[in-house]
Amino acid sequence: MIDGTFPDRPHRAMWLIWLLLFVGLPMAVAGWESRPRAGDEAAQGRRLTAVAAARQRRPATPPPAVEPVAIFALGPEQARDLNAQIPFSRDPNPSARPFLFRGSETDLARATDCLAAAQLYEAGDDAVGEQAVAQVVLNRVRHPAFPKTVCGVVFQGQERTTGCQFTFTCDGALARTPSTSAWARAREIARGALAGKVFKAVGYATHYHTDWVVPYWSGSLDKITAVGTHLFFRWRGWWGTPPAFRLGEAGGEPLIARIARLSAAHQGLPGSGLPGMPPVLATEAAAALAARPERAIGSDSLGKTIGGVRLIAIAPGGRSFLVELNRSSPPESWPALAETFCAGRPECRIMGWRGGAVPTGLPLNDAQLEAMSFAYIHYVGNGLQRALWNCSQFPRPTKAECMRQRVPTVTPASPPAAVIVPSLDGVRRKERFETVRIAPPPPAAPPIVTPKVTPVTPSGS
Numbered sequence: 001m002i003d004g005t006f007p008d009r010p011h012r013a014m015w016l017i018w019l020l021l022f023v024g025l026p027m028a029v030a031g032w033e034s035r036p037r038a039g040d041e042a043a044q045g046r047r048l049t050a051v052a053a054a055r056q057r058r059p060a061t062p063p064p065a066v067e068p069v070a071i072f073a074l075g076p077e078q079a080r081d082l083n084a085q086i087p088f089s090r091d092p093n094p095s096a097r098p099f100l101f102r103g104s105e106t107d108l109a110r111a112t113d114c115l116a117a118a119q120l121y122e123a124g125d126d127a128v129g130e131q132a133v134a135q136v137v138l139n140r141v142r143h144p145a146f147p148k149t150v151c152g153v154v155f156q157g158q159e160r161t162t163g164c165q166f167t168f169t170c171d172g173a174l175a176r177t178p179s180t181s182a183w184a185r186a187r188e189i190a191r192g193a194l195a196g197k198v199f200k201a202v203g204y205a206t207h208y209h210t211d212w213v214v215p216y217w218s219g220s221l222d223k224i225t226a227v228g229t230h231l232f233f234r235w236r237g238w239w240g241t242p243p244a245f246r247l248g249e250a251g252g253e254p255l256i257a258r259i260a261r262l263s264a265a266h267q268g269l270p271g272s273g274l275p276g277m278p279p280v281l282a283t284e285a286a287a288a289l290a291a292r293p294e295r296a297i298g299s300d301s302l303g304k305t306i307g308g309v310r311l312i313a314i315a316p317g318g319r320s321f322l323v324e325l326n327r328s329s330p331p332e333s334w335p336a337l338a339e340t341f342c343a344g345r346p347e348c349r350i351m352g353w354r355g356g357a358v359p360t361g362l363p364l365n366d367a368q369l370e371a372m373s374f375a376y377i378h379y380v381g382n383g384l385q386r387a388l389w390n391c392s393q394f395p396r397p398t399k400a401e402c403m404r405q406r407v408p409t410v411t412p413a414s415p416p417a418a419v420i421v422p423s424l425d426g427v428r429r430k431e432r433f434e435t436v437r438i439a440p441p442p443p444a445a446p447p448i449v450t451p452k453v454t455p456v457t458p459s460g461s
Contacts, residue, residue: 063145076212098196109265116186121168205232294344307340
C-alpha cells in the first residue's frame, strides 16, 4: 500500500484479517471490559442517586424548626422496644467534612471549652461518646437551623428551666465540678474536633438520644446509626443532606458565665461565679504593659519564685497564672505582679492565694474560688482591665476594688423527680446522658419493622 491503493484481490483477505487483529480485536476487548457487571449496576445506581440528591436545590421553605426537647412518658423497657422497632435509614450515611475553626485565638479558646463542656456533661468521661457529641455540635453549627457559633449551639435554650437543647445547660448539672483529668481530656478531644478531626460514624446527625427514652421527634427524623446505647438522627429530605451543611461559624463566640469556673476563656463576667471583673475602658497602662517585651514563663518555672511570688500552675494557653502570694507582702504590692507575668501579653490573668491553698490547675471548685485573695486581668482587645482583692480578707477603701463573693451552690442529695412539661400532656423531661458509658456500636442492626405506637398529641393542638 505504498502508493495508497488497495492491494490486489488475492491479498485483500489477508489484509482484512490483519486489520481485524490489530484494530477490531482490541476494540472488542475494550468494549467487553467496559460492560457493566451485575454487581456494579447497583453501586452505580446508588452513586447516581447520591449525586442527584446532592444537586437538589435548597427548598423554598425555611429550615426545620428546632423545638425544646420533650420526651414521651414511657418506661425504659417500653422505650427500648419502641426504639428497636424504628428502622435504620437505608440511605447513604456519608461522614461529615472536617470542621476547621477559623475564628480568633480568643474565640477558639471559648469554643473549645463550650464544646468540651457539652462532651463531658452529655457523654461522661468517655472518649467515644465525647467524639460523637462533638460531631453533632459541629454539624449543628454548619446547619442553617441552628446558631452559628459553638457556644451558641451548646447553650441554646439555656434560659429555660426545661426543654433546652442540651439538658446539662438547664437542669443543674453544671453545679458538679469534673475532675481535672477529665476536663483536660475533654478539652483535648474538643481541640481535635475543631482542628478537623471527624467522627465518621454519626455522619451528618443533628440529634441523638439514649435508647431508653423516646423524644417526640424520633419518628419524624431518619435514624442513621447507633453508638453504644445512643441513637443518632438527621432530618429527612434536603435538610439532612450534605449540601445543607455548608455554613461556617460566624465568629464572635459569646462568653458563657456559667462555665467560667471551668474555663479561663470565659472568666471575668458578672454572674460567672468568679471574681467580678466588669469590662472597663482600655487604659494606657494596659496597652503599655502589653507592648513590653514578653517574659518567657514556661513549665520549667513552676514552683519557682518569680517577682516575689511562687508560680504554682499555668492554665492551658499560657495566659492565666495561679500563684502563691508572699505572706509578708502588703496587698497594695500585688498589682505589680502584672508587670512580671503579663508584660507583652495582650490577654493575661493572675489568680493569687495566700498560704498553702493554691490550686494546682483549672477547673476551680467553690472553696478555691472563695479563698482567692487577689485577681488581675487585662485583655487589650476589648478594653478589659481590673485588679481586685478579696475584701473579706483584705478590706479596701472602695467596693469597686472588691471581688464579688460567691453564693454557695446547694447540690441536692438525690436526683430531682421528673419534671412534667405543662404544655405537653404525657411528656416528661429527657434523662441524663452522662450516666451512660458509650461503647462501639453493636455489629447487628435491629429488625426493620414499622412502629405501632401512637405519639402523644400535645394539649391544645
